[in-house]
Amino acid sequence: MEGVSQKVNLIRELVLKDLKTRYARSSFGFFWAFLSPLFMVMVFYLVFGLILRVKIEDAPFVLYLMSGVFPWMFFQDSILKSVTSLMDNRNLIKESNFPHWLIPLSIVGANVVTFLPTILIFFLTSLVIGAGVSVWIVFLPLVIVIHIIMTAGLCIIVSLGYIRRRDLKYFLDSVLLLFFYLTPAVYPLTAAKASLPPLLFKLYMYNPLVGILTLYRTAMLKGFTLFVDGPVTLTRVIFIQILFAALIWSLAVIFYKKEKKQINDYLSY
Amino acid sequence: MDQKAVCLKSIDKKYPVLSGSSTAVHLGEFWALKGINLEIERGTTLGVIGRNGAGKTTLLHIISGVLSPTGGAKQVNGNVMGLFNLGVGFQDELSGRENIFLNGAILGAERREIDANLDKILEFSELGRFIDMPLGSYSQGMRLRLGFSIIANLDFDVFVIDEVLAVGDALFTNKCLERFMDFKRTGKTLILTTQAMDFIERLCDEVILLDHGHILFKGEAALAVDKYRFLLSNEKFFVGPSQKEPDLVKRTKRWADNTSDWGKTFGGKEVNIKEVELIGKNGVKTNQIKSQEPLTVKVHYEARHRIKNVHFGVAIFRSDGVYCYGPNTEFDGHKIPALEQGKGSFKLSYGKVLLAPGAYKISVAIWDKNEAFAFDYHYGFYDLTVTGADHNNGSLVDVPFKIGAVGMKQRLAFLFNRNSVVKDRVDLTVLGPGFGARIDTPGCSIAALNILASNGRVKESFVTNEKVCFQIEFSFGENARTNTKTLWFGIFRDDGVYCQDVQAPFTARREVTIEFPRLPLLPGGYCVSAGVWDSSRRKFLTCHHGLYPFRMVFDKQDHGTVYLDHSWDGEGIKR
Numbered sequence: 001m002e003g004v005s006q007k008v009n010l011i012r013e014l015v016l017k018d019l020k021t022r023y024a025r026s027s028f029g030f031f032w033a034f035l036s037p038l039f040m041v042m043v044f045y046l047v048f049g050l051i052l053r054v055k056i057e058d059a060p061f062v063l064y065l066m067s068g069v070f071p072w073m074f075f076q077d078s079i080l081k082s083v084t085s086l087m088d089n090r091n092l093i094k095e096s097n098f099p100h101w102l103i104p105l106s107i108v109g110a111n112v113v114t115f116l117p118t119i120l121i122f123f124l125t126s127l128v129i130g131a132g133v134s135v136w137i138v139f140l141p142l143v144i145v146i147h148i149i150m151t152a153g154l155c156i157i158v159s160l161g162y163i164r165r166r167d168l169k170y171f172l173d174s175v176l177l178l179f180f181y182l183t184p185a186v187y188p189l190t191a192a193k194a195s196l197p198p199l200l201f202k203l204y205m206y207n208p209l210v211g212i213l214t215l216y217r218t219a220m221l222k223g224f225t226l227f228v229d230g231p232v233t234l235t236r237v238i239f240i241q242i243l244f245a246a247l248i249w250s251l252a253v254i255f256y257k258k259e260k261k262q263i264n265d266y267l268s269y
Numbered sequence: 270m271d272q273k274a275v276c277l278k279s280i281d282k283k284y285p286v287l288s289g290s291s292t293a294v295h296l297g298e299f300w301a302l303k304g305i306n307l308e309i310e311r312g313t314t315l316g317v318i319g320r321n322g323a324g325k326t327t328l329l330h331i332i333s334g335v336l337s338p339t340g341g342a343k344q345v346n347g348n349v350m351g352l353f354n355l356g357v358g359f360q361d362e363l364s365g366r367e368n369i370f371l372n373g374a375i376l377g378a379e380r381r382e383i384d385a386n387l388d389k390i391l392e393f394s395e396l397g398r399f400i401d402m403p404l405g406s407y408s409q410g411m412r413l414r415l416g417f418s419i420i421a422n423l424d425f426d427v428f429v430i431d432e433v434l435a436v437g438d439a440l441f442t443n444k445c446l447e448r449f450m451d452f453k454r455t456g457k458t459l460i461l462t463t464q465a466m467d468f469i470e471r472l473c474d475e476v477i478l479l480d481h482g483h484i485l486f487k488g489e490a491a492l493a494v495d496k497y498r499f500l501l502s503n504e505k506f507f508v509g510p511s512q513k514e515p516d517l518v519k520r521t522k523r524w525a526d527n528t529s530d531w532g533k534t535f536g537g538k539e540v541n542i543k544e545v546e547l548i549g550k551n552g553v554k555t556n557q558i559k560s561q562e563p564l565t566v567k568v569h570y571e572a573r574h575r576i577k578n579v580h581f582g583v584a585i586f587r588s589d590g591v592y593c594y595g596p597n598t599e600f601d602g603h604k605i606p607a608l609e610q611g612k613g614s615f616k617l618s619y620g621k622v623l624l625a626p627g628a629y630k631i632s633v634a635i636w637d638k639n640e641a642f643a644f645d646y647h648y649g650f651y652d653l654t655v656t657g658a659d660h661n662n663g664s665l666v667d668v669p670f671k672i673g674a675v676g677m678k679q680r681l682a683f684l685f686n687r688n689s690v691v692k693d694r695v696d697l698t699v700l701g702p703g704f705g706a707r708i709d710t711p712g713c714s715i716a717a718l719n720i721l722a723s724n725g726r727v728k729e730s731f732v733t734n735e736k737v738c739f740q741i742e743f744s745f746g747e748n749a750r751t752n753t754k755t756l757w758f759g760i761f762r763d764d765g766v767y768c769q770d771v772q773a774p775f776t777a778r779r780e781v782t783i784e785f786p787r788l789p790l791l792p793g794g795y796c797v798s799a800g801v802w803d804s805s806r807r808k809f810l811t812c813h814h815g816l817y818p819f820r821m822v823f824d825k826q827d828h829g830t831v832y833l834d835h836s837w838d839g840e841g842i843k844r
Contacts, residue, residue: 006377013374021362024403095358095375096351097334261337264330265285 007102014092014106019113033114034121037073041065044186056188059221060129066122067220068185068213074115075151075209076176081107082155083162083169090267100263101256104155112148119144122220132222140219146241147212153248160255163266183209189217208244211237272346274427274458275309275332280341282327282482301327302482305341309475312456314449316469316490318497319479325462326353326431328479332460333429347426347458350376355412355433361405365396365415368404372419386422393444394418409436421448427458434463446472466494502643528590531630531649539576540608540635540644544569545651547631560626560657560667567616568633570645572608579605579644580636581837583617584828586649588628591665591766594791595828596835597636602825603842608635615839622655623789623831625667625770629653662697664759664770666831670785672756672771674778695757695772695802704761704796704815712746713801713810718817720797733823733832737788741781741799743811754810755802758783761815763794768830775801789832790821 023029041062048054049061056064082104086093089103119140126133162168182204184192193201204210215237217224282302302324309315317325330336331343333351358372369390373383383390391400394414399407407415413436420428434445449472452459463469469476469490476493478486478500486496534542548565549555558564566583580603584595596617598605631651635644657667700706709715722728723736731737739758756775760768768790771783797819800812823832 003377005379006374009379010374010377013371013380017360017363017367017371020367021360024362091357091359092371092375094330094335094353095372096377097349098375262285264336268284 007099011102011106011109014102015109015113018106018110022110030114034117037070037118038121040073041069044069048186054187054191057190058224059217060131063122063126063129063131063221064188064217065186066118066125067217068183070115070118070122071147071213071216072180072183072185072209074111074118075147076180078108078111078151078155079158079172079176080169081111083158083172085155085159086163086263086267093267094264100160100260101156101252104159105152108148108152108155116144119220126220134219134222134224136219138219139215143212143215143219146238146245147216150208150212150241150245150248153245153252156252157248157255160252160259160263163259163263179209182207183213185213189214205237206240208241211241215241272311273308273344274311274313274346275307275460276344277305277307277332278342280305280307280328280331280338280343282324282331282336283339300482302331302338305482305484307477307484307487309458309460311346311458312453313475314453314459314461314473316473316476316493317460317462317479318464318466318469318476318493319462319485320501323479324482325479327482329353329429329431329460329462332427345427348377348424349427349429350420350423350425351429351431352416352420352433353429353431355409355416355436358416359404359412362403364403365394365400365407368415369419372416373423376420376423378423382423389422390418393421395441410438410441413437414441417445417448421445425457427460428452430459430461432462432464434461434468435465466497470494528586528588528649531586533648534650535646535648536635536643538645539574540570540572540579542568542570542633542635542645542647543612545631545633545647547651547653556652557654557656558622560624560655561621563618563620564622564653565616565618566631566633567614569612569614570608570635571612572610574610576608576644577606578637579608581605581615581617581839581842582632582634582636584632584634585624585653586630586632587624587665588630592829593624593629593665594831594833595632596833597634597828598837598842599636600826600828601837603837605842609840613840615837615842618836618838620834620836623666623668623833624655625664626655626657629655662694662767662770664767666769666789668769668785668787668789668831670769670771670783672773673782673784674776674780695755695800696807697759697767699808700812700814703765704798706812706814707816708800708809708812710746710810714744715741715799715811715813716744717742718797718799718813720817720819729818730820730822731788733791733821734787734789737785739783739797739799741783743779743781743801745779755804756781757798757800757802757809757812759798760790761796761798762830763796763818766830768795788821791827791830791832792821792823793830794818794820 019030023032026032028035044065045062049065054061058064085103085107086100092098093100093103123133158168158172192204196204205214218234280302281300281304283300305328317328319325327336329351330353331338332345333349334345335351335353358375359368360371363371369387370380370383374380394400394417396411396414399411404412404415413433416433417437434442437445446468449459459472461468461472473490475488476486476490477484478493478497480500485500486493546554546567546569547556547558548567549558550562568581568583580597580599582595582597582599585593587593629652630649631653632646632648633650634646634648636646637644717740719727719740719742720729721738721740722731723738725738741758754775756771756773758771762768775781795818796815797817798812798814799817800814801810802808802812803810
C-alpha cells in the first residue's frame with residue numbers, strides 16, 4: 001500500500017467504519033458520544049460537588065469538571081480501544097499489505113469526531129451559566145492538536161505492544177484508573193498544590209497528563225490563574241508537552257519498524 | 270516483457286510460538302515453508318495444490334505481502350490483490366455496500382475508482398437488494414460473490430485467490446471462470462489454490478504441488494493433479510524438496526517406508542491377491558536366495574468382476590524400512606487395459622538381485638491407474654532372505670565393480686569377491702554418526718577423489734545404470750608401506766543409508782580406480798567415502814567420510830534405491 005492519498009482515503013473509511021459500527025443498531029446512535037461524557041460529569045458533580053462539597057475558586061465546578069473530564073475521556077477511551085484494535089481488526093489487516101498503524105490512528109480519529117462536539121457542549125454550558133470566556137481561548141486549537149498527537153502516538157505503541165503481551169489490556173485498565181486520580185480532573189489543582197510539598201508539586205505538574213489538562217483549563221476557563229502565579233510557567237508546560245509528544249512518536253516509529261514484519265504472524269491466534 | 274510477475278528465492282516461513290499462552294501446543298519450531306523457489310511469468314495462471322496444512326495459504330499470503338517470509342528474497346512486480354478467507358476484509362455490522370468502500374480502500378482503491386465501478390460491482394455480485402443488508406446476514410456464498418466482485422472490478426496485476434471459490438453455486442462459479450479467462454486474456458497473473466481439481470485442470474497453465482512446505486512438483490496441470498491424487502492415497506508419503514527438470518528424474522519418489530503398517534492388507538478387494546510365490550534360481554519355490562541370483566515373484570489373483578485400468582506393483586524393502594526397489598507396470602510403460610473376471614496371475618522376474626545379504630520384505634499391490642487407491646495391497650507381507658558372504662556393516666546393495674591400480678605395466682582390472690580377499694573388516698563405528706569425518710595422517714592421506722564418467726571427465730550427475738569410475742589419489746609419507754592395510758570405499762545415500770561397500774587389500778599405490786560398469790542407483794543425492802584401514806592397529810590411516818557428493822538422475826520414475834533388471838509377464842500386460 002503506497003501513496004499518501006490512498007492512506008488518507010483508507011483512514012477516512014476506517015474512521016467511518018469505526019463510527020458506524022460503534023453506534024450501529026442503538027436507538028440513540030451517535031448521541032451516545034455526548035450522552036456518556038455528560039452522564040459522567042453529572043455523576044462526578046453529584047459526588048464531588050454536592051456530597052463532598054469540593055469548591056473551586058477560579059470557575060464554576062461544572063465547567064471545571066467538564067474541562068477536565070471530556071479531554072480525559074477522549075484520552076482514556078482512545079487508549080483502551082486502541083490496545084486491542086489490531087486484534088479486533090485482524091479481518092481487515094489480513095486482507096492486504098496493510099500499514100498497521102492506520103488502525104489505532106483511525107480509532108483516535110473517530111474519537112476526535114466525538115470529542116470535538118463535547119467542547120461545544122462546554123461552551124454552551126458556559127454560555128448558559130453566564131461564565132465568560134478566557135482570553136487564552138486562541139490557544140485552544142493548539143492544545144487540542146498537541147493532545148491528539150500525544151494520544152495517537154501512545155495508541156500506536158499500546159496497540160503494537162498488545163500483539164505480543166496480551167496482559168497489557170488489563171494492565172492499562174488499572175494504570176489509567178490510577179492516572180485518572182493522579183491528574184486533577186475531578187478535584188481542584190489548588191488542593192494538590194496545598195497538600196504537596198513544592199518540589200513534589202513541581203514534579204506533579206511535569207506529568208504530561210496534568211500539564212495537558214491544565215492547558216485545557218487555561219484556554220477554556222476564565223480566570224484560571226495557575227500559570228500566572230503558579231510554580232511552573234506556561235511556556236515550560238507547553239515545551240514539556242511537545243517534548244513528550246515527540247518522544248512518544250519516535251518510540252512509536254521505532255517500535256513499528258521493529259515489529260512490522262511479525263505483526264501478522266501474531267494476529268492469527 | 271520478460272519481467273517476472275513473482276519471483277521467490279529460497280523463501281522460508283516459520284510461525285512464532287506465542288509466549289505465555291497456555292492453550293498453544295508447543296510445536297517447537299514449525300516451518301510452514303522451506304526453501305521455496307518459484308518464478309511466475311507475467312500472464313500465467315498458476316495453481317497451487319496440496320493437502321490441508323501443506324503451506325498453500327502461507328505461500329499465497331507471502332506473495333500478497335500479508336505475511337513476511339522468515340528468510341529468502343521476494344520480488345513482486347505490480348500490485349497484488351488477494352481473496353482469502355471469506356471473513357477477511359469484511360465487517361459484519363456494515364452493509365454490503367459500505368463494505369465495498371471499506372474493502373476497496375483496504376485494497377488501495379480510491380473512493381472515486383470505487384464510485385465509478387460501483388454499478389459493475391453490484392451487477393456482477395447479483396446481490397440485489399441484499400446489498401444494503403448488514404454483512405452478518407450473508408451466507409458464505411454471498412460473501413464470496415461480494416468479495417470476488419470487488420476485486421474483479423478493480424485494477425490489479427497479480428490476483429491471489431485461496432480456496433474460496435468452492436462455496437459459490439454453479440452459476441457463479443461459471444461466471445468466475447469466465448472472469449478468470451478475461452484476466453488471462455488481458456495478461457494478468459493469477460495464483461489460485463483450490464481442492465476442485467477440475468478447476469485446476471481447466472484454468473491453470475502451470476501447477477505446483479506443495480507438501481510439508483516443499484514444492485514436490487511443478488509443471489503441467491494434469492500431471493500435478495495425478496501426483497496429488499497419489500499423494501492423497503498415500504498418507505505417509507514425504508520426500509524433501511524437488512527441483513525437477515523436464516527430462517530426468519532427479520529424486521526417487523520414495524526412499525524409505527514406515528514399517529508400522531507392514532503385514533497389513535489394504536484396498537477395496539475388487540481383486541484379491543490369492544497367493545504370492547517367490548521362485549529362485551532353478552524354478553524352485555523358496556524365500557531364500559543368494560545375492561546376485563535371479564528371483565521371480567509370481568502373484569495369483571482373483572477378480573470379482575471385470576476391472577479396467579489397473580497396474581501391478583511389487584516392492585522390496587529391507588527389514589528396517591529402507592526401500593530397495595519397487596517397480597510397477599505403470600512406470601515401466603506396460604498397459605493393462607482390463608482384468609477379466611476370475612483367476613489370473615502375473616509375474617515379475619528380476620535378472621539379478623543385487624542386494625546385500627540380509628532380511629527383506631516384499632509388498633505386492635494391484636492398483637488402479639493413478640495409484641489413487643489399491644484394489645488389493647499386501648503391505649510388507651512376504652519375507653525374503655538374501656544370503657551370501659556377509660560383510661556386516663549394513664550396506665544395502667552388492668553391485669559388481671572392478672578395482673584397478675595405476676603404476677603397474679598397465680591398468681589392471683580384476684573382479685573379485687572381496688570377502689575372500691579381505692580378512693580384517695573395517696570398523697565403521699570409529700567414524701561416529703553423520704558424515705564429515707576427515708582423518709589424514711602424516712603417513713597416508715587422500716589427496717583427491719574424482720568421480721568420472723566413461724569418457725574420463727569429472728561429472729557430478731550420472732544417469733542410473735551409467736558407467737561410473739571413482740578415482741582416489743593418495744599421498745604417502747616415509748614409512749607408510751608396511752603392515753597390512755585395507756582399502757575401504759563406500760557409497761552412501763545423502764540421508765545416511767549405506768548403499769555400497771567396497772573393501773580390498775591395499776597395496777600402496779598413488780592412484781586407485783574403482784569402476785562400476787553399471788551403477789544402478791536410483792535418482793537422488795549420494796556421497797562417497799574412502800579410507801585406508803590399518804588392520805593391525807585397527808584404525809584409519811586416512812579416511813574422508815561422505816565428503817564427495819554426486820547425484821543420480823534417471824529418465825523414468827521409479828521407487829526405491831537400486832534399479833534391478835526385471836521383466837513383467839502375465840495375462841493382459843501389454844508392451
